[in-house]
Amino acid sequence: MAHLVNYIYIVSAALFILTLKWMNSPVTARRGVFAGEIGMLLAVSGTLMAHEVFNWQWILAAMLIGTAVGVPIAYIMPMTAVPQRTAMSHACGALAAALVGTAEFYREPQHGFVLVALIIETLLGFLTFTGSLMAMGKLQEVLPSRPITYRNQNLVNGILFATALGLGVWLILTPSDTWIFPIFAGLSTLFGILLLLPIGGADMPTVIALLNSYAGLSACAMGFALDNKLLVIAGALDGSSGLILSIIMCKAMNRSFTNVLFGAFGQLQVKAAKAEQKAVRSASPEEAAAILEAASTVIIAPGYGLAVAQAQHKIRELFDALTRRGVDVKFAIHPVAGRMPGHMNVLLAEADIPYDRLVEMDNINGEFAQCDVALVIGANDVTNPAARHDQSSPIYGMPILDVDKAHTVMVIKRSMSPGFAGIDNELYYLDKTLMLFGDAKAFTTEILKELPARVGA
Numbered sequence: 001m002a003h004l005v006n007y008i009y010i011v012s013a014a015l016f017i018l019t020l021k022w023m024n025s026p027v028t029a030r031r032g033v034f035a036g037e038i039g040m041l042l043a044v045s046g047t048l049m050a051h052e053v054f055n056w057q058w059i060l061a062a063m064l065i066g067t068a069v070g071v072p073i074a075y076i077m078p079m080t081a082v083p084q085r086t087a088m089s090h091a092c093g094a095l096a097a098a099l100v101g102t103a104e105f106y107r108e109p110q111h112g113f114v115l116v117a118l119i120i121e122t123l124l125g126f127l128t129f130t131g132s133l134m135a136m137g138k139l140q141e142v143l144p145s146r147p148i149t150y151r152n153q154n155l156v157n158g159i160l161f162a163t164a165l166g167l168g169v170w171l172i173l174t175p176s177d178t179w180i181f182p183i184f185a186g187l188s189t190l191f192g193i194l195l196l197l198p199i200g201g202a203d204m205p206t207v208i209a210l211l212n213s214y215a216g217l218s219a220c221a222m223g224f225a226l227d228n229k230l231l232v233i234a235g236a237l238d239g240s241s242g243l244i245l246s247i248i249m250c251k252a253m254n255r256s257f258t259n260v261l262f263g264a265f266g267q268l269q270v271k272a273a274k275a276e277q278k279a280v281r282s283a284s285p286e287e288a289a290a291i292l293e294a295a296s297t298v299i300i301a302p303g304y305g306l307a308v309a310q311a312q313h314k315i316r317e318l319f320d321a322l323t324r325r326g327v328d329v330k331f332a333i334h335p336v337a338g339r340m341p342g343h344m345n346v347l348l349a350e351a352d353i354p355y356d357r358l359v360e361m362d363n364i365n366g367e368f369a370q371c372d373v374a375l376v377i378g379a380n381d382v383t384n385p386a387a388r389h390d391q392s393s394p395i396y397g398m399p400i401l402d403v404d405k406a407h408t409v410m411v412i413k414r415s416m417s418p419g420f421a422g423i424d425n426e427l428y429y430l431d432k433t434l435m436l437f438g439d440a441k442a443f444t445t446e447i448l449k450e451l452p453a454r455v456g457a
C-alpha cells in the first residue's frame with residue numbers, strides 16, 4: 001500500500017507542476033485548472049489510503065460543507081472580486097495549516113527538526129490567516145482601504161514580530177513550556193493584522209501574492225512536521241510561485257517589496273485630486289467612430305476601467321466591427337493593467353477575443369509609432385508618459401505602453417480622475433489626444449451605434 005501511495009503522490013506532484021506550467025497561457029489555462037483538480041483529488045485519496053484507520057464521517061462532513069460553500073461562490077463571484085476571493089482561500093488554507101500545527105503541538109511532545117517545522121508552520125499560518133482576512137476586507141471595502149498609519153508603526157510591527165519569533169525559539173528550546181504557545185499564536189495572529197494596516201487597498205493584489213507564498217511555506221513546513229512528501233512539494237510550489245508572482249508585479253510597477261509593504265502607497269491620491277486644471281480636447285462617439293473607421297491599424301490598450309465597466313463584450317463587438325471593415329486591431333497587454341495579474345487576459349478571453357490578438361507590452365511597444373489610433377479604454381497609469389521621464393513621479397521607471405507614440409490617441413474614461421497611483425496623466429494634454437468621456441461600456445456602445453450606419457453608407 002505504501003508503494004501505491006508513493007506512486008499516487010508522484011503523479012499528483014507532476015500534475016501540480018503541469019498545472020503551473022499550463023496556467024501560463026490562456027490557451028492552456030483551462031487544462032491547467034483541470035490538472036490541478038485531478039492532482040488534488042489524487043492527493044486527498046492517497047493520504048486517506050495511507051491512513052488505514054481514520055474517522056471518515058468527519059472527513060465526509062468537511063468535504064460536503066466545503067463543496068456546499070465553494071461551488072456557489074465559484075458561480076456568483078464577479079470577475080472583479082477574484083482578488084478578495086483569492087485572499088479568502090489563502091485565509092482558509094493558512095488557518096488549516098495553523099490549526100493542524102497547533103493540534104500536532106499538543107497531541108504529543110515534539111522535538112528537534114519537527115518542532116522547528118511546527119513553529120514555522122503555525123507562525124506563518126496564523127499571520128497569513130489574519131493578514132489575508134484584512135486583505136479581503138480592504139478589497140471588499142468592508143474595512144477602510146486607505147493605508148492606516150501611525151508614528152513608529154514599523155518599529156512596533158518589528159518588535160511584535162521579533163517577540164513572536166522569540167517565543168517560537170523559546171518553545172523550540174523548551175517544548176514543555178506549553179503555556180507559551182497561546183501567547184505565541186496570539187502575537188502571530190495580531191502581527192498579521194498590524195502588518196496589513198499601512199497597506200492601501202490597491203496594493204492588496206501584490207500583498208495577496210506574497211501572503212500566498214507565506215501560506216505555501218506554512219504548508220511546506222506542515223509537510224515536514226507531518227512527514228508528508230506531497231505536502232512539502234505542493235507547499236514549496238505554492239510558496240515559490242506566490243513569491244515569483246509578487247516579484248513580477250513589483251517589477252512591473254517598478255516598486256520594491258519594502259515600498260509595497262511599508263510605503264503606505266495610496267495616500268498620494270488626496271494630493272492628485274487637487275491637480276491644476278489644464279485644457280484637454282474631447283470628442284463625441286460619432287467623431288470617434290469616424291476616426292476608427294478611417295484607420296488601418298488600431299491598438300486597444302485596456303485597463304482597470306474596462307473591468308469596472310464590464311465592457312469586454314462590447315469591446316469584442318467593436319473588434320468585430322472594425323475587423324470586418326479591414327482594420328487591423330490588436331490589444332496591448334500591460335503586465336499590471338487592472339488590479340490582478342492577467343486581469344486583462346481573463347476579461348478579454350471571457351469575450352472570446354482571439355488570443356493571437358493579445359500582444360504583451362514588450363512585443364507591441366515597437367508597433368505604436370506606426371499605428372494610426374491607440375484607443376485607451378479605462379487604462380490610466382499604464383499609459384502615463386511621466387513614467388519615462390519624470391523622476392519625481394511615483395510611477396517613474398515603471399514600464400508603460402507607448403500609446404503616446406501612435407498618430408492619434410483616444411482615451412475612454414469617465415472624468416479626469418486619476419487611477420491607482422493617484423497622479424495626473426500627461427497623455428491627456430497632448431495635441432494628438434482626444435478624450436472620450438463616459439463609461440467604457442456605454443461609450444463603446446455609442447461608437448458601435450455609429451459604425452454600422454457607416455458600413456452601409
Ligand code: NAP
Nearest residue numbers: 303304305336338340341379380381382414415419420440
Ligand atoms: P488605473 O491607473 O487604476 O486607471 C483606471 C482608470 O479607469 C481610472 O483613471 C478611471 O478613470 C477609469 N475608470 C474607472 N471606471 C471606469 C468606467 N466605468 N469606465 C471607464 N473608465 C473607468 O488602471 P490601469 O491603467 O489599468 O493601471 C493599473 C494600476 O494598478 C497600475 O498603477 C498598477 O501598478 C496597479 N496595480 C496593478 C496590479 C495588477 O496586478 N494588475 C496590482 C496592484 C496594483 P475615471 O474615474 O475618470 O473613469
